[in-house]
Amino acid sequence: MSAVTVFGLCAAAAVGLGLYGLIANPQPLRKIIAFNLLGSGVFLLFGIVGRRGAAAGFGNDPVPQALVITGVVVAFSATALAIALLLLLFQIAGSTTLNNRTAASPRSDPSGH
Amino acid sequence: MLPPAPALVTTAGGFLLVLSIVVPVAGVLLAFALGERYVRQVASTVVPVGLAIAVAVLVLLPRSDGHLVYLLGAWPPPLGVALRADGLSAVMLATTAVVICAVAIFAATDFRPQSVEARAPFAFWILLLAIWGALNTIFVAGDLFTLYVALELLTFAAVPLVSLDGRAETLRAALRYLLFALLGSVLYLMGTALLYGLYGTLDIELLSHRVSADSGVLIAAALMTTGLLAKTALFPLHLWLPPAHAGAPAAASAILSALVVKGSFFILVRLWFDVMPGLPGLAAAQLLAALGTGAIVFGSVVALRQERLKLLIAYSTLAQIGYLFLMFPLAFGASGKLESDQALAGGLLQAVSHATAKAAMFMAVGSIYTGLGHDRITGLRGVARALPLSVLAFAIGGIALMGVQPSGASLAKELLLQDTARTGQWWWAVVLQAGGMFTTAYVVLVLSHAFAPSDQPITLIGPAPLSRDLAALALALCSLFLGLLPWDSYLPVPYDATSKLFGIDALSKLLLPVLGGAALAILLSPWPHPLGSSAAWKALMRVVGPLRRGCLRFGSLIERGDEVLRQWSAAGISLLLVSLLLAASMFAAN
Numbered sequence: 001m002s003a004v005t006v007f008g009l010c011a012a013a014a015v016g017l018g019l020y021g022l023i024a025n026p027q028p029l030r031k032i033i034a035f036n037l038l039g040s041g042v043f044l045l046f047g048i049v050g051r052r053g054a055a056a057g058f059g060n061d062p063v064p065q066a067l068v069i070t071g072v073v074v075a076f077s078a079t080a081l082a083i084a085l086l087l088l089l090f091q092i093a094g095s096t097t098l099n100n101r102t103a104a105s106p107r108s109d110p111s112g113h
Numbered sequence: 114m115l116p117p118a119p120a121l122v123t124t125a126g127g128f129l130l131v132l133s134i135v136v137p138v139a140g141v142l143l144a145f146a147l148g149e150r151y152v153r154q155v156a157s158t159v160v161p162v163g164l165a166i167a168v169a170v171l172v173l174l175p176r177s178d179g180h181l182v183y184l185l186g187a188w189p190p191p192l193g194v195a196l197r198a199d200g201l202s203a204v205m206l207a208t209t210a211v212v213i214c215a216v217a218i219f220a221a222t223d224f225r226p227q228s229v230e231a232r233a234p235f236a237f238w239i240l241l242l243a244i245w246g247a248l249n250t251i252f253v254a255g256d257l258f259t260l261y262v263a264l265e266l267l268t269f270a271a272v273p274l275v276s277l278d279g280r281a282e283t284l285r286a287a288l289r290y291l292l293f294a295l296l297g298s299v300l301y302l303m304g305t306a307l308l309y310g311l312y313g314t315l316d317i318e319l320l321s322h323r324v325s326a327d328s329g330v331l332i333a334a335a336l337m338t339t340g341l342l343a344k345t346a347l348f349p350l351h352l353w354l355p356p357a358h359a360g361a362p363a364a365a366s367a368i369l370s371a372l373v374v375k376g377s378f379f380i381l382v383r384l385w386f387d388v389m390p391g392l393p394g395l396a397a398a399q400l401l402a403a404l405g406t407g408a409i410v411f412g413s414v415v416a417l418r419q420e421r422l423k424l425l426i427a428y429s430t431l432a433q434i435g436y437l438f439l440m441f442p443l444a445f446g447a448s449g450k451l452e453s454d455q456a457l458a459g460g461l462l463q464a465v466s467h468a469t470a471k472a473a474m475f476m477a478v479g480s481i482y483t484g485l486g487h488d489r490i491t492g493l494r495g496v497a498r499a500l501p502l503s504v505l506a507f508a509i510g511g512i513a514l515m516g517v518q519p520s521g522a523s524l525a526k527e528l529l530l531q532d533t534a535r536t537g538q539w540w541w542a543v544v545l546q547a548g549g550m551f552t553t554a555y556v557v558l559v560l561s562h563a564f565a566p567s568d569q570p571i572t573l574i575g576p577a578p579l580s581r582d583l584a585a586l587a588l589a590l591c592s593l594f595l596g597l598l599p600w601d602s603y604l605p606v607p608y609d610a611t612s613k614l615f616g617i618d619a620l621s622k623l624l625l626p627v628l629g630g631a632a633l634a635i636l637l638s639p640w641p642h643p644l645g646s647s648a649a650w651k652a653l654m655r656v657v658g659p660l661r662r663g664c665l666r667f668g669s670l671i672e673r674g675d676e677v678l679r680q681w682s683a684a685g686i687s688l689l690l691v692s693l694l695l696a697a698s699m700f701a702a703n
Contacts, residue, residue, distance in 0.1 A: 015303070022296055023685030028288055035295050042303050049310035064309060067258055071302060074265045078295050081269055085276065085288045093281035098289055098681065 007048050014041030028096050032082045039075040043068045121190070126173040127183030130196040130253040133166045133206060137246035141239055149235045153221070156238045160217045163245060167203075167210035174203045175602040182255075190316035195255035197318070200603035201461055202252040205379060208465045209248050211591065212371050212472045213241065218584040219476045220364040233277050237365065243270035244368060251376045257305050257315040257388070260380050261298065264344065268294045271373045274365040275357045286356035293343060293353045293684065297377075300340030300692070304333035317387050324389050326703035334392060335696035337384055338401075339688060344377035347401075347438060348408030349687040351431050352679040358427035363479020366423065370430045371472035375464050378437055382457070385441065390451040394702020397695055398441040398451070404691070406544045408435025411678075413551030414671045417558060417637040422478050422488035426471070429555055433467045433514070436548050439541055443532040458604040459528030466521030466592050470514040473589035477507035480582055483575035490559060491640050495567025502582035504563050506589045511556030513592035515626060516549050518619050521595025528606065546626065553630025558638050565642075636664040 018038025022031050050064035090096050140159035144152045174181060181198040189195070198206070220237065247270055250263035268291065276287035309315055311330060312323045324330055346354040358370050385393055412432030419425040440460030446452040480503040481496060482488045497504045513520035526545055533542040600606040636657070642650065654661070677683055 018299075019689075022292070023682060023688075026681070028292065031292050035292065035299070038296075038299050039302075042299055042306060045303065045306045046309075049306055061313075063313075064306075067305075067309070070258070070262060074262065077269060078265065078291070081272065082288065082291050082295075085272070085284055085291065088276075088279070089281060089284040089288060092279070092284065098285055098292075 004048055004051055007044060007051075011041045011044035011048065014038070014044060016041075026097070026099075028082075028086050028098055032079055032086070035082075036075065036079060039071070043071055046071070121184070121195075122182065123184050123187065124177050124180065124182045126169070126177060127181050127196070129166055129170050129173065130181055130183045130198055131185075133163070133170065133249040133253060134196075134246055136163055136166060137242045137249065140242040141246065144235075144239050144242070149232070152235050152238045156217060156242065157221075159242060160214055163249075164210045164214055167206045170198060170203050171207050171603075174198065174200065179602075190256065190319055191314035194259060195316060195318075196253045197255040198253050201379075201382070201457075204461060204465060204600075204603050205252045205375070206249060208468050209245065209252070209372055212368070212468055212588065213245050215584045215588040216364050216367050216472060216476070217241065219367070219479070219581045222578040222581055233279075233362075236273060237277060237362075240270050240274050240365075241368065244274070244373065248372060248376050251379055255317055257308065257317065257320070257384075260383070261302055261305060264301065264377060264380060265298055267373060267376045268298065268344070271369055274369060275361045277362055277365055280360075282356070283360040286353070286360045289681075290353040290357045293350075296685075296688070297340040297343030297350075300336045300343070301380075302340075304335075304337030304340070307333035307336070317383060320388050321390075324392060326392055328700070330389065330392065331699040331703060332696060334384070334389060335692050335699055338381065338393075338397075338695055339692035341377045341381040341384070342401075342404070342691065343688060345374050345381065345434060346431065347404050347434055348411055348431065349404070349678045350684060350691065351408070351412075351434075352681065352684040354431055355424060355427045355679075358430060359421065359423040363475055363482065366427075366479075367472040367475035370427070370475055371468040374430070374434060375468060378434070378464060382460070386444070386451050386453050386457060390453075391449070392703065393451070393699055395442060395445050395449065396698035396702050398445060400694055400698055401438045401441045402541060402544075405435035405438030408432055408438075409544065409548045409551060411671060411675050413548075413555065414637060414668050415675050416555050417551075417634065418639055418668050418672055420489055420491065420640065422481070422490055422493075422559065423475075425490065425555060425559065426474055426478060429552070430467075430471060432548070432551060433463075433471065436545075437464055437467070439544060439548075440529060442538060443529055443536060443541060445536065454532075454605055455528045455607055456532045458600070458606045459525045459532070461604055462521050462525035462528070462595070462600070462606075466513060466525060466595050469588050469592035469595070470510040470520075470522070473506050473510035473585045473592065474514075476581065476585035476588070477503045477510065480577060480585065481507075484573045484577050485571070486574045490562050493559070493562040494565040495569075495571050497564045498567070499571040499573060500577060500582075502579070502586060503577070504560075506582060506585035507563070508556075508560055509586065509589035509593055511552075511560070513589060513595075515552040515556055515630065517593075517623060519596035520593045522592075524596040524600075524606070546629075549626040550629035550633055553626045554633035554637065557627075557631050558634040561634070561642065562640075636661050637668050639665055639668070 014037055018034045018041055021034025022038060025031055025034060046064040046068045050061040086096055136159060140155050144155045179200055183196040185194045244267060247263050247266035251260060254260045254263055272287050272291045275290055276283040305315060307329050311327060312320060314320060343350045358366050361369060409432045412428050412435060416425045416428035419428060437460055440456045444451050444454060444456035478488060481500055484500050514522055516522040516526045529545055530542055533539060
């Protein structure tokens with residue numbers, strides 16, 4: 001098994017775990033971590049893509065590396081924004097559930113009646 | 114060995130594309146540097162300049178063969194990055210500029226630094242400019258990775274707009290929106306990685322020459338399409354849209370509903386029509402339109418059952434997003450390829466008219482909300498007398514949206530209907546007509562409450578500045594007269610389509626949705642009508658009573674289904690299912 005295959009399988013595993021966590025976990029913080037895992041899988045995939053450029057005679061294809069760095073920055077800012085929102089939500093509501101049922105239902109209008 | 118790619122030089126006026134991105138971004142940075150005191154001055158300088166740039170692009174585009182290109186650093190792709198604008202980009206740039214201008218005028222009285230607590234006004238103006246910059250990048254980007262970055266910028270600017278007022282409810286909505294949007298963008302990024310691995314470029318023009326029906330490409334296409342659908346909130350991936358759009362302040366809702374969802378829709382159009390027109394196949398396009406039909410039915414029925422006006426409009430956005438996806442199967446030519454033809458023009462026109470009309474409606478509702486202190490539909494009686502301009506703006510926006518001549522929506526519907534006849538797909542004609550009726554239904558419902566006479570005069574609790582209503586009204590009128598504009602230098606609109614907008618024929622086409630819509634409003638809305646005590650109403654109820662009870666039961670069933678689908682796990686599973694179905698139908702077609 002070549003290195004590319006091993007890394008490819010790792011990327012697939014990370015993506016699968018991340019997808020599962022993002023969909024199945026009810027906790028927002030865990031969702032954020034799962035998103036990062038999912039993102040790491042995709043970045044690994046970009047790395048493999050760059051590695052395949054080596055077959056064409058290059059040491060490594062630099063473009064995917066540049067894309068990964070941009071992607072990491074984007075994922076980092078996304079995580080920061082999500083954590084900031086989550087912290088604010090915890091400060092205001094005292095819990096971090098995303099479930100709307102526990103909150104006021106959208107039908108009720110506080111100013112009405 | 115590389116196929117020759119056209120237009121690899123910067124054209125005259127290409128720098129305008131750079132300016133359209135740089136000016137809003139510079140505004141954001143400047144506002145940060147100068148601080149809260151000068152944020153409005155910065156915005157009021159940047160907004161007219163941005164509008165002027167959009168107009169300049171509109172003027173220059175037909176003179177330079179319908180394409181503007183700018184090569185960053187003069188490096189041609191695949192090494193460099195190109196910015197490109199065609200007719201679609203120019204139209205969307207102009208729409209965005211017009212809507213942002215109107216919203217800025219509307220918000221100028223709302224988000225005064227001294228009038229509102231904390232940092233909300235500062236954040237609003239910065240986010241407004243950031244959204245503008247991100248959208249312009251989406252419209253002129255020439256490669257898929259730039260599109261990814263722009264898409265993320267758009268999300269990061271849109272999410273805080275949802276939670277501007279900092280209530281727990283809106284924070285929750287913002288967090289849901291962010292997490293689901295991130296899931297969508299990761300799927301898009303995964304597809305980009307696959308495409309780069311296969312072809313070594315992400316430039317749209319180069320890719321369109323190189324793609325072939327490889328299994329990797331089809332998987333990439335399915336992943337990217339699903340990711341973009343999640344960001345556009347096409348049914349059943351709409352869990353984040355209603356709370357996010359209904360919870361935000363009026364000016365923010367207008368931007369979110371009118372423009373932000375169009376960003377990812379535009380990328381989807383680029384992907385399907387420009388990158389791989391031959392690959393997705395008719396089955397996948399039918400699937401998209403079927404999801405669109407689901408969106409129309411669910412969005413409209415649930416909208417008719419909402420008690421709050423803002424939620425009604427948010428659900429109507431859901432339905433209108435579905436309407437946009439009806440163009441995909443109609444755009445297939447005889448060769449089995451997607452053709453950038455009149456169906457595409459119809460879809461884009463629908464997007465433009467929805468953007469203008471929906472922004473106007475949200476702004477009008479914002480005025481009504483500040484005036485009355487609530488936006489319950491049942492409490493609207495007499496509001497037409499108290500706030501005539503707001504209600505007028507809402508009415509004109511609604512009339513434009515339901516496709517009354519000469520609105521953009523009517524021209525779009527005409528174009529799409531012609532294509533259903535041309536391609537023999539009569540079932541989409543049925544959906545198009547039903548969609549028009551549903552739109553009419555919720556507009557008529559709101560107007561019938563607003564125009565009902567009130568026993569006692571309404572006392573307004575908030576101020577109603579004239580400039581806000583005028584901004585909404587101008588935008589609504591803009592949407593109403595879109596059908597009269599000369600589209601043919603930007604979009605493939607056949608010359609005779611506009612002439613069919615008037616006459617006896619057009620009148621009969623108008624009556625059908627209006628009557629159908631009124632019937633739907635009576636049958637599906639559970640709220641007591643102000644005229645409910647009149648004799649005529651009671652006579653009507655004796656006739657249609659049983660039918661109405663059945664329809665209401667159907668409506669509550671749909672509403673419960675919508676609640677289930679908006680659970681996180683259900684939406685996640687639908688996301689996986691949609692991507693699997695898309696991949697399967699694409700594999701079957703190739």
